[in-house]
């Protein structure tokens with residue numbers, strides 16, 4: 001049965017895109033592919049406000065989280081941790097046998113610029129991992145303020161997971177000085193899972209040249225220099241996704257980037273107003289995410305039963321992440337969803353939970 005997704009990934013994919021994905025294959029060394037690559041890359045750069053190279057990786061976002069630490073550090077990584085995904089990046093860093101240290105706050109709290117400044121002032125680090133939008137807690141960290149601090153430390157690479165915010169929130173990569181800005185396409189990009197995208201700065205590629213033991217599949221130098229001039233990827237990519245990405249970028253520009261970001265904010269505002277009336281928002285005030293609202297289950301309703309009832313009507317929301325499964329629930333306002341669809345969902349929840 002078809003269920004409309006209000007979960008933080010994968011998100012709703014529109015029929016137009018699904019239909020566009022039903023194409024005959026062509027070779028990734030063909031001129032057809034190079035033409036596609038040459039159409040897609042400048043559009044991604046425009047959407048991310050960057051002139052940096054674009055890594056189209058056939059993997060999920062986690063692959064690029066691993067890639068960025070493996071390529072960008074031969075000294076010590078600072079992992080900023082405030083929820084499940086930022087905690088995961090610390091786990092990845094350790095699993096790659098890299099030196100690292102934790103900057104850790106309680107789940108639901110934000111990473112503040114002064115905390116980062118204090119850690120970096122020790123001079124121990126050459127990279128930091130920073131999750132812009134912590135999907136597990138519905139918290140948006142203050143990217144712009146952190147970027148200001150990063151300007152004091154030009155030798156520290158700024159690695160940003162924008163998995164659940166890219167294309168839902170404006171991220172001006174070059175202005176913010178982000179060295180690696182990564183995401184998967186199954187969240188605010190509103191495409192099926194299977195492709196991950198990162199902008200990678202020259203500084204990150206130069207750093208990668210000095211780093212050994214970084215593996216092959218995600219080596220920035222091998223992946224971004226070897227075939228770049230031919231407008232191709234180094235290994236066989238998910239051609240179907242790149243084709244769909246091209247179509248989706250046209251749809252995104254037809255709506256307009258600012259309109260898209262505004263629509264996300266409007267949808268989030270609607271959910272927050274409702275949540276504040278009947279429940280409570282989980283994260284620290286002032287840091288509520290524009291793409292996923294994490295709501296405290298102050299009424300002690302059964303989220304499992306609610307979702308079952310929603311499911312019977314063709315809708316799905318998300319329970320809390322991991323340890324917060326029943327204490328919180330999450331409503332994603334991501335991708336191509338509209339305010340009307342959010343209103344429909346909220347009306348249904350009101351009806352089912354008798355609010």
Ligand SMILES: *Cc1c(COP(=O)(O)O)cnc(C)c1O
Nearest residue numbers: 060061062085133135163164184
């Ligand atoms: C979904 C998500 C990930 C993991 O993405 P995969 O595509 O499953 O690897 C990482 N970080 C954040 C913030 C996410 O929301």
